[in-house]
Amino acid sequence: LEMPDLIEVQKKSYKWFLEEGLREVFREISPIESFTGNLALEFVDYRLENNPKYSVEECKDRDTTYAVPMKVKVRLTNRETGEIKESEVFMGDFPLMTEKGTFIINGAERVIVSQLVRSPGVYYEQQFDKFGKKLISATVIPNRGAWLEYEEDSNDIVYVRIDRTRKVPVTVLLRALGYSTDIQILDLLGEEEKLKATLDKDTTKSEEEALIEIYKRLRPGEPPTVESAKSLLYALFFDAKRYDLAKVGRYKFNKKLALKTRIVNLKSAKKIVNPVTGEILVEEGEKISKEKAEEIQNCGINVVEVLVEGKVVRVIGNNTVDINKYPMPYDVSNLNIKEAVNLSILKEILDNFSDEEAVINEIKNRMDELVPKNITKDDIIATISYQLNLTHGIGSIDDIDHLGNRRLRSVGELLQNQFRIGLARLERVVKERMTIQDV
Structure with missing residues (x-):
C-alpha cells in the first residue's frame, strides 16, 4: 500500500x-x-x-x-x-x-x-423547559463578525441576541430592518401565534424606536441617535469588511434556507403560478414534488403558503435563484456561476441593462453582491421564518457535534x-x- x-x-x-x-x-x-x-x-x-x-x-x-x-x-x-x-x-x-x-x-x-471549528452557517437546536415544552433556538455563526442568536421562552415569545448582548424581542430587529408596523410584520411572516405574542411584548412601535432600542443594548452609556444606530447595524451585518460568512458559510446558508428544500412533499395552500410565463406550477392542495419545488424557486418565487394539519403556514426563502435555471434573456452558462445568486440584485441588473454584453459585464462586476459574503436582509427574514416553521414540523434540527457541521x-x-x-x-x-x- x-x-x-x-x-x-x-x-x-x-x-x-x-x-x-x-x-x-x-x-x-x-x-x-x-x-x-x-x-x-x-x-x-x-x-x-x-x-x-x-x-x-x-x-x-x-x-x-x-x-x-x-x-x-x-x-x-x-x-x-x-x-x-x-x-x-x-x-x-x-x-x-x-x-x-x-x-x-x-x-x-x-x-x-x-x-x-464550527462551520459558519445557521444552526437550529431544541430544548425542553421544566414542563416539557419544546423550545427552539437558532444561532447564526459567521466566519468573522457579530453573532445573531434567536431563542424562545415558555410564553412563546421569540427573542434575539445581537452580538452576545442582552436579548430583545425579535420584532424589534424586524422593525429596525424597515418593517415598522405590526401589520407589516404579520403580513411578512404570516399570522403566527408566536409572532403575535412577541408583538404584545414589544414596546417599540416604529423603526426609529427599534433602532434606538438596539443601539442602547449594543452601546450602553452612549447617547443614541437614529443615524448612529443605522450605521452601527449596517457595520455589524451588512459591511463585507466587518462581516464575513466565507464561501462555506454562504453555501450552508443557501442550502439550509432555500425555499426548494423546505417545501418538498408539503401541500400547497394556494395555486402557484410562474410569474414570468403565467403557467400553473402547482394546483391548490397538490403535493409539491422535488422537481416542482426547484422550479418554483428558480422562477423567482420566494414565498409559498403550505397546508400543515389544516393550518396555512407561510414559508419564506432567502431570495436566491440558480442563475443557470432562472429565465434569463441571455445565455450566462459560460460565466460558470455555481452558487445561488441574490434575486433582487439580479433583477436590478436586468432592469437597468438591456444589452447582452452590458448585462454580462455588470454580472461580473457585481459578483460580490450577487453572492454576498455578508448576511442579507433576506437571510435574516428566512432565518426567522425557518424558526417559526419548525413549530409546525417544517424543517430540521441540527446536530452541532456532527462533523458535517464542522470544518478544518x-x-x-x-x-x-x-x-x-x-x-x-x-x-x-x-x-x-x-x-x-x-x-
Missing part, C-alpha cells in the same frame, strides 16, 4: 495563502482613504523574493527565521491635484514553509496545527487571519498619517 502524503493539506493551504489568500486581504483593505477623501493608498500587487538569505540548516544553526523579503507595489493618489505616486515598498520578512510542512522561527522548527481551519486560513489583523492596524496608522499630511 502506497503511503499517502500526510502533509499535503498543509502544503496546499500555504500555497493557497501565497497565491490567493494574501491577494484577498489586500483587496479587502484597498484603497485606504484619508478622512477627507483627498488621499487614497492602493495596494496594487505584491511579490516575494525568490531566494531566502539562509538555507533551512543555516537558519537552525544561526537561530534565525527561514524567510524571504516581501515587496508590495503601492499607489498613492492625491485627488485634489490629480498627482499619482507609485513605488515598491519593503513590507517585512515573510516566513517560508519548508518541504516538511514546517516553519523555522528563530532557529526552532515549528508547525501550525489545523483547527477543527488550516495553516493558510490561520495565517490569513493574522495577516488581516496586521493590515487592519496598518490601515489605522496610514489614515492617521494621511490626516496629519492633509492638515
Whole structure:
C-alpha cells in the first residue's frame, strides 16, 4: 500500500495563502482613504523574493527565521491635484514553509496545527423547559463578525441576541430592518401565534424606536441617535469588511434556507403560478414534488403558503435563484456561476441593462453582491421564518457535534487571519498619517 502524503493539506493551504489568500486581504483593505477623501493608498500587487538569505540548516544553526523579503507595489493618489505616486515598498520578512510542512522561527522548527471549528452557517437546536415544552433556538455563526442568536421562552415569545448582548424581542430587529408596523410584520411572516405574542411584548412601535432600542443594548452609556444606530447595524451585518460568512458559510446558508428544500412533499395552500410565463406550477392542495419545488424557486418565487394539519403556514426563502435555471434573456452558462445568486440584485441588473454584453459585464462586476459574503436582509427574514416553521414540523434540527457541521481551519486560513489583523492596524496608522499630511 502506497503511503499517502500526510502533509499535503498543509502544503496546499500555504500555497493557497501565497497565491490567493494574501491577494484577498489586500483587496479587502484597498484603497485606504484619508478622512477627507483627498488621499487614497492602493495596494496594487505584491511579490516575494525568490531566494531566502539562509538555507533551512543555516537558519537552525544561526537561530534565525527561514524567510524571504516581501515587496508590495503601492499607489498613492492625491485627488485634489490629480498627482499619482507609485513605488515598491519593503513590507517585512515573510516566513517560508519548508518541504516538511514546517516553519523555522528563530532557529526552532515549528508547525501550525489545523483547527477543527464550527462551520459558519445557521444552526437550529431544541430544548425542553421544566414542563416539557419544546423550545427552539437558532444561532447564526459567521466566519468573522457579530453573532445573531434567536431563542424562545415558555410564553412563546421569540427573542434575539445581537452580538452576545442582552436579548430583545425579535420584532424589534424586524422593525429596525424597515418593517415598522405590526401589520407589516404579520403580513411578512404570516399570522403566527408566536409572532403575535412577541408583538404584545414589544414596546417599540416604529423603526426609529427599534433602532434606538438596539443601539442602547449594543452601546450602553452612549447617547443614541437614529443615524448612529443605522450605521452601527449596517457595520455589524451588512459591511463585507466587518462581516464575513466565507464561501462555506454562504453555501450552508443557501442550502439550509432555500425555499426548494423546505417545501418538498408539503401541500400547497394556494395555486402557484410562474410569474414570468403565467403557467400553473402547482394546483391548490397538490403535493409539491422535488422537481416542482426547484422550479418554483428558480422562477423567482420566494414565498409559498403550505397546508400543515389544516393550518396555512407561510414559508419564506432567502431570495436566491440558480442563475443557470432562472429565465434569463441571455445565455450566462459560460460565466460558470455555481452558487445561488441574490434575486433582487439580479433583477436590478436586468432592469437597468438591456444589452447582452452590458448585462454580462455588470454580472461580473457585481459578483460580490450577487453572492454576498455578508448576511442579507433576506437571510435574516428566512432565518426567522425557518424558526417559526419548525413549530409546525417544517424543517430540521441540527446536530452541532456532527462533523458535517464542522470544518478544518488550516495553516493558510490561520495565517490569513493574522495577516488581516496586521493590515487592519496598518490601515489605522496610514489614515492617521494621511490626516496629519492633509492638515
